[in-house]
Amino acid sequence: MKKRSAIKTDLFADTHHRDKLDTLGDPLAEIEACIDFAALAAEVDRIAPRPVSVQGGRPPYPTETMVRILVLKRLYNLSDEQMEYQLLDRMSYKRFCGLSQATNIPDRTTVWTFENRIGEVGAQVIFDGVTTQLLKKGFIARGGQIIDATLVPAPKQSFSKEDKEQLKADAMPADWQPGKRRQKDLDATWTKKHGKSQHGYKLSVNVDKKHKFIRKIVTDTASTHDSQHFDAVIDPANTSRDVYADRGYPSEEREQWLKANGYRNRIQRKGKRNKPLSEAQQGRNHRIAKTRARVEHVFGAIEQMGGKLLRTIGQARANFAMTMMAACYNLKRLAYFQRVGITAF
Incomplete structure (x- = not known):
């Protein structure tokens, strides 16, 4: 008699896994719920405007996506190489960065280039932006x-x-x-x-x-x-x-x-x-x-x-x-x- 496999397959497995993450409590979802990352990105773009792509070149990733990646890097103390790997491997990371359905994921060079673009001033703007949002919430x-x-x-x-x-x-x-x-x-x-x-x-x-x-x-x-x-x-x-x-x-x-x-x-x-x-x-x-x-x-x-x-x-x-x-x-x-x-x- 043929044994049945304990592993079930489903075309919607990713959706079930995401639902399970929410049930268990995704710490990144908690951070996302209390911070306006779009506002942080707007401040970063103000002091370090997005570069204009040359004709036929790939447009840069959204600043909000890159700010979220920098937060992940620092939260878990990842190198650029490790960040690239984890973005490809981890469902929670991809969801947090809005890359769940993306066919192209920012690589290590993209992360490095973005950090260089915004520099120390960009990091200070992110810190100040978080502080501003704390104050708006009454803290x-x-x-x-x-x-x-x-x-x-x-x-x-x-x-x-x-x-x-x-x-x-x-x-x-x-x-x-x-x-x-x-x-x-x-x-x-x-x-x-x-x-x-x-x-x-x-x-x-x-x-x-x-x-x-x-x-x-x-x-x-x-x-x-x-x-x-x-x-x-x-x-x-x-x-x-x-x-x-x-x-x-x-x-x-x-x-x-x-x-x-x-x-x-x-x-x-x-x-x-x-x-x-x-x-x-x-x-x-x-x-x-x-x-x-x-x-x-x-x-x-x-x-x-x-x-x-x-x-x-x-x-x-x-x-x-x-x-x-x-x-x-x-x-x-x-x-x-x-x-x-x-x-x-």
Whole structure:
């Protein structure tokens, strides 16, 4: 007797699979439901107009499609090559990007070209566009602001002694071919954290206490001290005057500035040589730490988005990637609020 196969075939199998995805809960569908990607695309086109195709050439993909692809890349920390493969392979990715019925899928070169077209300014426009939509939904900055920075690792570089000497003199090693030059990151810097050497870049953020959205960002190299970004990420729009930060930020000048501008100083104190913190100061630090720790949740969520390791060369591309990290974190955070039914008020 012939055995029946357990696998059934159906001309409408793709439709059944899509319905199943909706039943299980597609996280990309949740993001799509709470963000107007057409509005983000319009802002990108405003600062980086779509190129006009030469006669007979293939027209560029819609900007909205490409913005969605950039979001996918950052949400899952994919390379251009991996992005091309996943767009061909994953039903949810194709649906999110509006490519379910498309015969031609953007390849790695198309993704790379689009990123170069919009550049750092384009990434900032996407971040600002997401922020604008948060505000329209009522998610204004509330409860105080928390300022902190995180190191974003970049691939470590190997240089010979002769190379280092020439680079230190602002000269390019003569034996470096163009291909080798493109693979050398001369912008990333080294720093020490908790006694360990770290190589890469730095992302400074301002997070509101109430909703834990990233409100302002500054990108830089790893060796730049956290405190240098403090003034740039202060958010005057926060409804509370409390400003929280860790021991890397206090100074008499900063304390005076905060007081003069009507802010309440919630920056942790730092002990000095031969002058340790008093019991009262330690208690104050402990109370502040409970709130300040909320920013670590933000960095942890970014880490879960495929990790923070950059796949780029040079500061311009690193700035692009870090800005997209912040924008995509806010997207995921907003989708979470919508899923669990948290409102702005």
